[in-house]
Amino acid sequence: MRMNISVPDELAEQVRARDLPISSICQDALRKAVDLAEKKERIMSDMQAVIERLRDTRDEERQRHTDEGRELGILWAKGYATADELRKVAEGDGMDYEAGVGSSAGIAEFYAEVENNYDEKYQEEHNDAFVVGAREVWEAVKDSL
Template sequence: MNISVPDSLAEQVRARGLPISAICQSALLEAVERERAKEGVTGNIAAVVERLRGTIDSKDHEKHKSDREKRAEGHADGITWASDYATAAELRYMASYKPGNGGNPLRSLFPFMSDKKNEKVTHVPPIKPQDPYWDGFIAGAGEVWGAVADQLH
């Protein structure tokens, strides 16, 4: 089996010494398993999707669309915050924070911000746990932490 990738992507992969065959095999296996799972759930997924679309009221659909947009905005802000403003301790905390563990995550950040008492802190978003924006923010910050954590030791 042969695959084609754009030259620019091939150059990036080679520059990083990534194991092309192993990555492709893993991605293909995941795709096959997803399709197999779909087939196991229902033989006629199109009919199920069409039936379920009929059960969504327009307000609910708009709310989910809005939630996706909020999550995307939070994700972008989380990446910006992590890349441009966060300390290593703040970023480590964000990456390990799990909604539902109790407490307000903003309060948990106050100790990290205590050395900034004389500065106006503008880079911390309004935080409400369980909010789609917050979920996206944590995910974005976590991606940055995942990319840099092993390089900080």
């Protein structure tokens, strides 16, 4: 197949002055361009699968922090909280939890003592789940207090 290409006059003069094989140079450049385009197409065709896989890892990470928050809420409620602190956290709007409750068995001190993988990126999920865990313990014991 025959194709016509346009090049600036100065470039055409430089190519002619050096007696360069225009046809083979253009063919090589076009092969490289086609090869690159095909690689991009292959990459983009699996991109949806990559996006879904990456979203799943984000969701798994979020769930891990949620589960850890709940477990820590239960642990705090069972072993560290006073009855009043537990009631405040379980019956409150979450502000008591975020304020650390404020006594010697407060939440801030609790976190200083236990190992956790707290990540601020998932702070809201973690905090909400902590309150859920504490609330579960409160609901189980409140009528016995």
